[in-house]
Amino acid sequence: MKANETLHPSLNEVQLGVWRIVYTRPASVVFNGRLPLGQLKKAHHYTRTYIIPFFRDIWLVLGAKLFLLFVSDQIWTGIRGALKLYLLNALMKEIEYSFIASRENGWAISRVLVIRLGCVCAEGMTRWLHDKYSPIMRTRIKLHFKKVIMRAHLRLDLQTYSNAANRPNIKGSRTWNVFHDLVRSTAVASSLLSHIALILELARGERGGFFFAIICVSKPIYMFITKDDMWSNKFIAYATNPNFLRSRDLLSLAIEQKYKQEVLSGSLEGYIMNEFDKANTALKRTSDEFPTEAYRASRSPFVGICTSLLGDLPLMYYAVNAIMSPNTLSISALAIHQQTAVSIHAAITRITHQGSSINKNLNHIKSLYDGLNVRNSIPDGKLPYPDSGSPTETGMAISVRDVSFQYPGPSGTRFALKNVSFDIAASSLVVIVGANGSGKSSLVNLLTKLHYPTSGTILVDGKPMNEYRSRDLRRGMALLTQDHVLFPISVGENIAIGDPDCEDGPKKYECIQAAARLGGATEVIQKLDQGLEDMTEREETLCSSPFPLPPGPLKEIAEKIERYTEFSGGEVQRLVASRTFMRISSGKVKLVVADEPTSAMDPEGELELFEALRKVQDGMTMIFITHRFGHLTKHADLILCLKDGELVELGAHRELIARDGEYSRLYNIQASAFAEDLLPVPGLDFSVPRSRSAFKFEPNLDSES
Numbered sequence: 001m002k003a004n005e006t007l008h009p010s011l012n013e014v015q016l017g018v019w020r021i022v023y024t025r026p027a028s029v030v031f032n033g034r035l036p037l038g039q040l041k042k043a044h045h046y047t048r049t050y051i052i053p054f055f056r057d058i059w060l061v062l063g064a065k066l067f068l069l070f071v072s073d074q075i076w077t078g079i080r081g082a083l084k085l086y087l088l089n090a091l092m093k094e095i096e097y098s099f100i101a102s103r104e105n106g107w108a109i110s111r112v113l114v115i116r117l118g119c120v121c122a123e124g125m126t127r128w129l130h131d132k133y134s135p136i137m138r139t140r141i142k143l144h145f146k147k148v149i150m151r152a153h154l155r156l157d158l159q160t161y162s163n164a165a166n167r168p169n170i171k172g173s174r175t176w177n178v179f180h181d182l183v184r185s186t187a188v189a190s191s192l193l194s195h196i197a198l199i200l201e202l203a204r205g206e207r208g209g210f211f212f213a214i215i216c217v218s219k220p221i222y223m224f225i226t227k228d229d230m231w232s233n234k235f236i237a238y239a240t241n242p243n244f245l246r247s248r249d250l251l252s253l254a255i256e257q258k259y260k261q262e263v264l265s266g267s268l269e270g271y272i273m274n275e276f277d278k279a280n281t282a283l284k285r286t287s288d289e290f291p292t293e294a295y296r297a298s299r300s301p302f303v304g305i306c307t308s309l310l311g312d313l314p315l316m317y318y319a320v321n322a323i324m325s326p327n328t329l330s331i332s333a334l335a336i337h338q339q340t341a342v343s344i345h346a347a348i349t350r351i352t353h354q355g356s357s358i359n360k361n362l363n364h365i366k367s368l369y370d371g372l373n374v375r376n377s378i379p380d381g382k383l384p385y386p387d388s389g390s391p392t393e394t395g396m397a398i399s400v401r402d403v404s405f406q407y408p409g410p411s412g413t414r415f416a417l418k419n420v421s422f423d424i425a426a427s428s429l430v431v432i433v434g435a436n437g438s439g440k441s442s443l444v445n446l447l448t449k450l451h452y453p454t455s456g457t458i459l460v461d462g463k464p465m466n467e468y469r470s471r472d473l474r475r476g477m478a479l480l481t482q483d484h485v486l487f488p489i490s491v492g493e494n495i496a497i498g499d500p501d502c503e504d505g506p507k508k509y510e511c512i513q514a515a516a517r518l519g520g521a522t523e524v525i526q527k528l529d530q531g532l533e534d535m536t537e538r539e540e541t542l543c544s545s546p547f548p549l550p551p552g553p554l555k556e557i558a559e560k561i562e563r564y565t566e567f568s569g570g571e572v573q574r575l576v577a578s579r580t581f582m583r584i585s586s587g588k589v590k591l592v593v594a595d596e597p598t599s600a601m602d603p604e605g606e607l608e609l610f611e612a613l614r615k616v617q618d619g620m621t622m623i624f625i626t627h628r629f630g631h632l633t634k635h636a637d638l639i640l641c642l643k644d645g646e647l648v649e650l651g652a653h654r655e656l657i658a659r660d661g662e663y664s665r666l667y668n669i670q671a672s673a674f675a676e677d678l679l680p681v682p683g684l685d686f687s688v689p690r691s692r693s694a695f696k697f698e699p700n701l702d703s704e705s
């Protein structure tokens with residue numbers, strides 16, 4: 001936010017040291033004579049749509065017995081404090097009475113003692129039950145909601161998924177905490193109510209007791225009233241001080257690994273330290289404490305002094321009372337009142353904390369259930385693919401009719417594609433070229449139904465794409481991009497997952513080996529300790545003590561557990577390409593799309609991959625995106641040349657060279673750099689450069705044309 005921007009009337013702002021805090025104004029607490037109907041309606045809607053389904057699901061997962069056990073345990077936890085205080089009060093009174101009256105009072109004391117002991121035993125018993133059954137309940141709830149959340153994530157298409165608001169913003173492990181927190185609110189509420197009941201009960205039995213009770217609860221009430229609104233409302237805090245921001249950036253330059261190489265090679269150590277000192281000197285005495293700390297330091301001492309004085313008020317009252325009219329209040333009453341006041345204070349504090357955590361928890365539940373009901377933005381059809389009308393022996397035929405496309409959300413403000421039309425014949429080899437940002441990837445995202453055109457139509461085998469079942473259509477496609485990654489599973493499964501329907505057995509193993517060969521990954525796998533069984537990177541599994549492990553056998557075990565194989569960018573692309581060949585081996589693929597899948601590969605690997613793909617092309621349409629003009633462009637049946645989201649040229653290589661337009665311009669930029677260095681290579685139907693590190697392109701094409 002800029003300094004001169006005016007603030008919305010619903011917001012307040014305050015500067016604390018280097019931080020600017022903008023927060024929503026607290027809602028008016030003054031009752032204006034009308035029921036806050038809007039709020040009530042909202043609460044009703046929330047309860048019906050989110051809270052009841054959440055608790056119903058948990059009831060079903062836990063079963064009635066465990067559910068009720070948990071809830072009653074929480075209520076008991078809430079009231080047992082007040083009950084114990086009540087019994088303590090009774091006990092102290094009886095003891096006091098026997099002292100003052102110098103009379104034996106054994107029976108009454110024993111009776112109260114036995115009840116209190118029963119209460120303490122019940123407390124121990126419920127704690128044991130809680131410890132025994134909580135892990136069972138926690139596991140059941142977590143597992144159930146993990147599955148629900150996974151399903152909610154998996155069912156969303158890419159276009160819908162890219163909007164973070166459509167994704168459940170909660171982890172399975174968090175659901176237990178949400179449930180626990182919500183039920184704990186009943187414990188806090190019952191604790192507050194039972195302590196209030198206790199203090200009223202105590203007040204009833206003493207002369208002046210009621211006034212004394214009010215004095216005892218004055219501190220928690222005062223703290224509740226003077227509670228700070230800023231942090232309990234929605235707020236943002238952002239650093240505005242340029243010197244603070246600079247010193248923070250310089251710190252990250254010094255300590256973050258990603259900058260290390262450049263800092264070292266540029267000998268920037270001295271510069272960074274000097275600049276850091278300069279920024280800190282310029283910061284002068286402006287506090288860079290975290291906003292909450294800075295706020296605490298900025299508060300007036302008045303509230304703190306009043307709070308402490310109110311805490312001591314019961315003692316003062318008792319002392320004055322003892323001087324003025326002795327014997328009106330008992331010592332035990334003072335102790336119990338004080339203790340009750342402390343408990344009420346604790347309950348009120350917990351209720352205020354609970355308020356913000358309830359809000360957070362309700363938002364988690366909302367995002368969970370909303371996530372389950374989000375409608376995918378890409379329409380799904382009913383037709384199976386390939387349907388009875390599609391030719392079985394040939395690849396996918398595609399027609400793009402006047403398609404324009406704009407990415408959803410704030411980032412997609414301009415059209416990535418504008419009025420694009422073309423036809424791709426079944427089983428043809430198509431290459432898409434164009435400068436960076438010209439719309440190549442966006443186009444294949446539409447052809448593979450990962451995104452959906454803003455306007456226009458795409459026909460697949462003569463029928464609109466959205467008439468087919470998305471799942472079937474995607475099964476008939478294989479997409480290979482430079483961004484594809486290895487999954488956190490074994491290397492073998494990373495390849496096998498290309499054809500998830502392939503049944504385990506020797507045939508599957510052979511298919512994996514063949515796919516690895518075609519993807520150029522055989523050597524990569526041979527280098528691994530456990531071959532196909534090797535694990536790729538995975539989520540951390542090690543849980544160790546918070547102290548750093550000293551060198552020794554324990555550390556060695558920990559290192560072994562954390563070990564996984566790291567692959568270079570080119571090796572990852574070879575393994576991912578193998579996955580695509582595995583997919584192709586399923587026999588269901590009718591369209592292969594490769595979006596610069598060899599960007600990190602060496603020239604030999606790239607050449608082999610393109611050759612392997614062309615060899616298996618039979619019965620499939622293939623679309624390649626490339627910046628490198630050469631083997632692919634020469635053999636392409638159709639080249640689509642994009643510029644600024646528009647299809648500016650289409651045709652075969654020679655036609656486009658002859659046209660002397662955008663394609664020819666891009667081609668000549670590359671060709672001119674290497675044309676003189678090329679020699680024909682025997683055994684290949686096109687020439688490759690003499691040097692393996694040289695950029696490959698197709699020689700003599702101009703002269704041929």
Ligand SMILES: Nc1ncnc2c1ncn2[C@@H]1O[C@H](COP(=O)(O)OP(=O)(O)OP(=O)(O)O)[C@@H](O)[C@H]1O
Pocket residue numbers: 407411412415416434435436437438439440441442443
């Ligand atoms: N997820 C996205 N959200 C919003 N805009 C996007 C998104 N992806 C791409 N764009 C925009 O769409 C336009 C076309 O991008 P696209 O990735 O299709 O180009 P490209 O030709 O594949 O580029 P490159 O050669 O660099 O891979 C660009 O202006 C880009 O900024």
